[in-house]
Amino acid sequence: MLSQSQSTSTTELQRQLSAIRHKFTDSLWRSFALIALIGVPLSVVRSFNTGWLPVYTVHAVVGLALVIGAFVCHKMPLHPKGVLLILVFWLIGLPGALTFGFASPGVWWLVLSCVVGYVLYNAKVAMALAFATLVSLIGTAMGFMLGYLQIPVSVTRYMADPASWATYLIVNFIAFFVVVRTFITYTESLQATTQHQFRQWIDDLPMGVVVMGKDQKPYYNNKAAEELLGPAPAQPLAFVAGTDQIYPAEQMPATKALAGETCQAEDIEIERDGIRRQMQAWGRPGYNEHGELTFGIAVYEDISARKQLDLLKNRFVSTVSHELRTPLTSIHGALRLILGDALGEPTPKIRAMLELAEQNSQRLIRLINDILDIQKIEAGQMSFQFSKVQLAPLLHNAVDQMASYAQQHKVSIVLGPVAEELWVWADSNRLMQVLANLLSNAAKFSFADSVVQLQVQQQGQRVRITISDQGPGIDEAFKTLIFRPFSQSDTSDVRNVGGTGLGLSISKSIVEKHGGTLTFDSTAGVGSNFYIDLPGAES
8 A cells, every 4th residue: 555645756756757748749749730731732742743642642631630630639638649649650651661662751650659659658569569560561571572562653753853852851850850859758757757766765764855055045855854854954943952052054964065075963953843853964965977066965863762762771871880889899898808807817618709709799890880981981971180191100000900910811911111201191090991901801812821011112292002912813803893882702702701892992982082092903813912092292
């Protein structure tokens, strides 16, 4: 079952195609009437020099019918008008072919009837007419070859007559016009059909699409754009998300697209009927065949429900995480006190159970902290306290903190030489968090009795910190996913090293907040190198 909008669209296409075909048939009828008004008198003149032939009588009768038909055909329905038009082609073409053979322009009229049938109807009608034309031409050829048909006048006498040439040229000129007009009509029909399909594809999208011309006026917009943006979607009433500040007109996606920029934004709120909706919008420039910027495309998607769901999710995660962290911290602290013999020395069996509980409570605290950090990063709420930081003491501190963790994995961490004059502009606590994440990963993924190397190099105005492990390397399939939240490689699953899959994602975000980059390379069976590149600071 077609929806109401689809039915309306299909009806509109049928109306357009019908109008194009009516225009085509009316144009041909007028052309035939012109042939009749000029060709019939010429045939009469020609008859005085070549002799009156039966074909002239047929053409005279057809010509009279054409003149009358030209005045009344535009009132007829398309189907009978088209049938009569094709019949005219045959009434002009077949008698001429039977009289003068393949030398007659009538052969062209029979062939043209197939083309016209295809434009007015479909390929099946065209094939049927083509078959009938082939049979007629074969029959004509056999008739002349077997002597049943003969040219009734001398060809020389016929060809020497000026009226014959005048008629021949006029008729062929009109035939040429029919060909051109047929192709124009076919192109118009194809264009209307393509536009219909395009509109169906675009109108059915749940996203609003606006195409704006260089005159800053909307050239096209789909139904979703009207629903989201209103009846004049080129310049909707837009605000910066979460505020009453009008969104800058020059920053709107369509405007930036007309400036040749490709853009994406999620901080736009569109107000319509007193209701605001948060949008995700894209802008893309559009060019013509000469490479000239001629229009801009803006796409809008309503993400209000998604943002509301994300807000509820974040509130839930934040509430649960905070509620869990407080008792876990207390449990972890109590376990540390007991393990420190604050309540007396426990038996070896009890100590083993307490150590297991203390390790897992610490693991849960790290998990909760990671979840809270990734949530702050996504919300843009992670705080930073930047200052000049001397790199050497920070790196020594990081190695000291991770030494016991590395020993658990039978790995040692070695820090290379660090110049005392190396300084960076950073948040020391956040940078320490990144180093802890990378060093812990390097330790747990390295083979036993191997070395994790921590090296520093100054590269112009930037400082590179390299952390190298001696492990199995990173799978090729995992390299593109490594910085995504909750991503874990198969290697971690095999070694059962655990982890949340959040550390690298958090580290990358922190480094980028410092104006730096976090990259890596890895060789299977040899190990991996992670590079922290930070802008340097003068000492």
